[in-house]
Amino acid sequence: MTAPDLGLLRDRIDAVDRQIIALIADRLRIVEDVAAAKLDAASPFRDREREERLLVRLRGHATAAGLDPHQIERLYRVVMELSVAHQEATVRNRADAPLRITYQGVEGSYSHLAAQRRYSGRTGGALLTGCDSFRAAAAAVVTGAADLALLPIENTTAGSINETYDVLADSRLNITGEVVSAIEHCLLALPGVGLDELRVVMSHPQALAQCQGFFAAHPQLAARDELDTAGAARRVAADGLRTQAAIASAAAATTYGLAIVARGIQTAAGNATRFVEIALRPAPIADGVAAKTSLLVALADRPGALGEVLMRFAAHGL
Secondary structure (H helix, E strand, C coil): CCCCCHHHHHHHHHHHHHHHHHHHHHHHHHHHHHHHHHHHHCCECCCHHHHHHHHHHHHHHHHHCCCCHHHHHHHHHHHHHHHHHHHHHHHHCCCCCCEEEEEECCCCCHHHHHHHHHHCCCCCCEEEEEECCHHHHHHHHHHCCCCEEEEEEEECCCEECHHHHHHHHHCCCEEEEEEEEECCCEEEECCCCCHHHCCEEEECHHHHHCCHHHHHHCCCCEEEECCCHHHHHHHHHHHCCCCEEEEECHHHHHHHCCEEEEECCCCCCCCEEEEEEEECCCCCCCCCCCCCCCCCCCCCCCCCHHHHHHHHHHHCCC
């Protein structure tokens, strides 16, 4: 039997490698179109959930092909990082640079939905990035990693959102705009789960507070705080427990593959949240144009101090 020609085998490997490089180049060209679509729709730039679902599918493909699924996962994690870096480079090199906006939460959260509605279709696009906390979203603006942050500041049912007030008090950021968003809370659970099976409901403390009437009507449900509404939905999907549910948006149900057990469970009709847009510099206002202004006032620690300030406002017709 004739021994294989090593040189010919290496030539075949080189040919396959050239095909692989060409396919990666094709993938990156598609990634450029994905980046443009995300900017136009004001969608989050990176979708960790989708990446994990993709890796699950790729491990299945690898197993079917007789390959080591763990090694294929390692390879594709590198490919995905390359794709993200290419998207970022594509955005940086655009003549009409997109607006960079941070918000607290993950895809499907009320903050994400408010940001998407506000900035979708903007000329130049909008690059949305979710953060773990209000402070992290604001810090990105302070450091220059983002141009704006969109943070909730008050709700018609639960009142002031003190963490946003603290962020504004502790930083040199300015309010440059606002948006009021209607909030419809939904009870989300695994598909096929009924209300009678549920025992624990997770969500952001503000969302839980806005649904006190629902909890009073269903005393078997225990509320549990989470950092974010959509994050709670993501946890319900990941845990896979039929006794767990989340309070979040209908969009979060779609994003994380959950079923809507009940809609509109907020206590008050017309429930709405006011979000403020914050930036390093105040928005320029032309002379003579009426503008809504927010003031941070430090009061002396004595009786009547607040009353004196309010009387000054009243004297000027404010």
